[in-house]
Amino acid sequence: MELNDETLRFIHEHCKDNVRNLALQAPKYPGVDMPVALTQIAGRQAAAEKIPSWYAEEGILYPRHLSLEQCSSEATARYKASIIPGSSSGTLTDLTGGFGIDCSFLATGFKSATYVERQEELCEIAAHNFPILNLNHINVRNEDGVAYLQTMSPVDCIFLDPARRNEHGGKTVSIADCEPNVAELEDLLLSKASRIMIKLSPMLDLSLALKELKHTQEVHILSVNNECKELLILLGQTSPAEITIHCVNLFTKGTQEEQHFVFTREQEQRSQCTYTDSLGDYLYEPNASLLKAGAFRSIAAAYPVRKLHPNSHLYTSDTFIENFPGRIFRIVNQCSFNKKEVKENLADLKKANVTVRNFPATVAELRKRLHLTEGGDTYLFASTLNNGQKVIIRCEKV
Numbered sequence: 001m002e003l004n005d006e007t008l009r010f011i012h013e014h015c016k017d018n019v020r021n022l023a024l025q026a027p028k029y030p031g032v033d034m035p036v037a038l039t040q041i042a043g044r045q046a047a048a049e050k051i052p053s054w055y056a057e058e059g060i061l062y063p064r065h066l067s068l069e070q071c072s073s074e075a076t077a078r079y080k081a082s083i084i085p086g087s088s089s090g091t092l093t094d095l096t097g098g099f100g101i102d103c104s105f106l107a108t109g110f111k112s113a114t115y116v117e118r119q120e121e122l123c124e125i126a127a128h129n130f131p132i133l134n135l136n137h138i139n140v141r142n143e144d145g146v147a148y149l150q151t152m153s154p155v156d157c158i159f160l161d162p163a164r165r166n167e168h169g170g171k172t173v174s175i176a177d178c179e180p181n182v183a184e185l186e187d188l189l190l191s192k193a194s195r196i197m198i199k200l201s202p203m204l205d206l207s208l209a210l211k212e213l214k215h216t217q218e219v220h221i222l223s224v225n226n227e228c229k230e231l232l233i234l235l236g237q238t239s240p241a242e243i244t245i246h247c248v249n250l251f252t253k254g255t256q257e258e259q260h261f262v263f264t265r266e267q268e269q270r271s272q273c274t275y276t277d278s279l280g281d282y283l284y285e286p287n288a289s290l291l292k293a294g295a296f297r298s299i300a301a302a303y304p305v306r307k308l309h310p311n312s313h314l315y316t317s318d319t320f321i322e323n324f325p326g327r328i329f330r331i332v333n334q335c336s337f338n339k340k341e342v343k344e345n346l347a348d349l350k351k352a353n354v355t356v357r358n359f360p361a362t363v364a365e366l367r368k369r370l371h372l373t374e375g376g377d378t379y380l381f382a383s384t385l386n387n388g389q390k391v392i393i394r395c396e397k398v
Contacts, residue, residue, distance in 0.1 A: 003040075004033065007037050010032045011044075014037075016045070017041070019038050019045075022038060042065065043061075043062020043065075047060070047062065047068075050068075050073045051074045051101060053074060054074070060133075063099050063121065063125055072101045076222055077105035080102060083232075086157065087109070087156070089111050090111055091112050092109075092159065093116065093193070094113065094114070094158075094160070095148065095160040096145050097116055097126060097140075100129060106159055107135055110137075110156070114139045114152075115130075115138050115139065115141065116143055116148045117143075118144045145180065146180050149189070150188070154193060155192065156193060156194060157193055158195075159196075159197045162178035164201060173205045175208075175209055175213070178201075182213070194237055198233045199230055200231040202221070202228040206293065213233060214239065215235045218246065219234075221245065223289040223292075224250045224251075225252060226287050245293050246262050247259075247287070247289035247292075247295060249289055249326075261289075261302070267298055271297035271298045272297070272301055273300040274306045275307050276306035279308075279391075282316060282329065283328075283329040284315040284316065284324050284328055285357075286299055287327070290325060304317060308385055310386075311358045312357050312358040313358070314357050316331075328398040330397075330398055331393055331394070333345050336389065336390060342370065345394060346370060346394065350373065352380045353374065354370075354379075356382045356383075359382040359383055359384060366392075377397070378396065379397060380394055381393040
């Protein structure tokens with residue numbers, strides 16, 4: 001992708017300006033390739049938060065909005081690199097290169113890497129960016145990933161990020177809904193590498209994925225700032241007796257440390273869980289990765305907490321448990337859904353953060369009934385205790 005001097009100068013001078021406003025001024029800059037300039041300005045602005053180390057590099061080119069929106073963040077790419085460390089003599093192939101974020105961070109641990117992408121424009125961008133990032137050992141190939149896989153020489157590690165097939169925004173729950181279908185390619189992949197990492201949508205059904213992929217060794221459910229972002233599945237030549245599931249919550253804001261909880265589905269079945277008819281002084285909400293994984297009994301066995309109800313997925317304790325992997329709240333009071341009790345306990349509230357867990361009303365219905373707007377420092381959890389009692393729990397964040 002060649003940019004003329006006037007376009008480069010325009011990008012530099014307007015790098016922090018509003019892209020929509022700039023688009024309206026296009027007639028004033030006849031020498032500027034405005035569509036390209038706006039793409040680069042918008043891309044760099046998005047990279048400031050999503051890929052900060054790339055943002056710091058002058059000369060990086062950015063793709064169109066969709067490719068940038070779908071690519072991994074730096075935080076998740078670095079995590080992937082930490083669980084596939086590679087070696088000084090190792091080889092890596094990324095069969096679905098995209099913008100190249102995952103490939104660039106994974107490749108740092110390998111002697112050589114190959115980036116494969118069927119979109120020519122993305123290949124041109126990758127070939128431009130990798131040398132700027134001192135990643136000259138990455139070979140860029142403009143080919144279809146599956147076709148390349150069929151003829152490639154074996155490598156140490158393969159990475160791929162299948163795309164959703166549903167183009168109309170429908171929920172993608174199965175690997176068969178993705179392109180390529182990695183379940184059909186599993187044997188071929190394992191004939192080409194001893195280690196395969198597959199990045200999947202967090203919307204996928206984990207139980208179904210484990211049934212479809214017979215050689216799964218590890219699962220990593222990855223959240224960032226308590227928002228579930230990726231489901232990572234690692235395949236290997238041998239199948240373990242128990243598949244370890246890593247529930248990870250990374251933080252890019254503040255100083256909070258990474259939350260990491262590991263369990264197996266067999267442990268979940270065997271774990272003892274105490275349910276409760278009453279609340280203690282603290283309330284605990286597992287992070288998004290734990291909720292996605294279904295580690296509900298394992299958490300109760302690992303920490304001295306009581307579960308409110310088999311279907312509520314909230315926990316309580318009398319003493320503060322600092323390292324619980326999720327959000328922690330101090331309980332201020334509680335009440336039933338009775339109009340009189342609601343008035344006595346919540347009448348002073350004008351705004352609150354409302355969450356529903358196993359409760360016969362939606363967040364919107366509760367807001368309307370309680371006359372609350374979103375926000376503030378008060379948190380309300382509407383849930384059910386083990387004896388069936390419906391409660392509204394008023395909390396403040398610890």
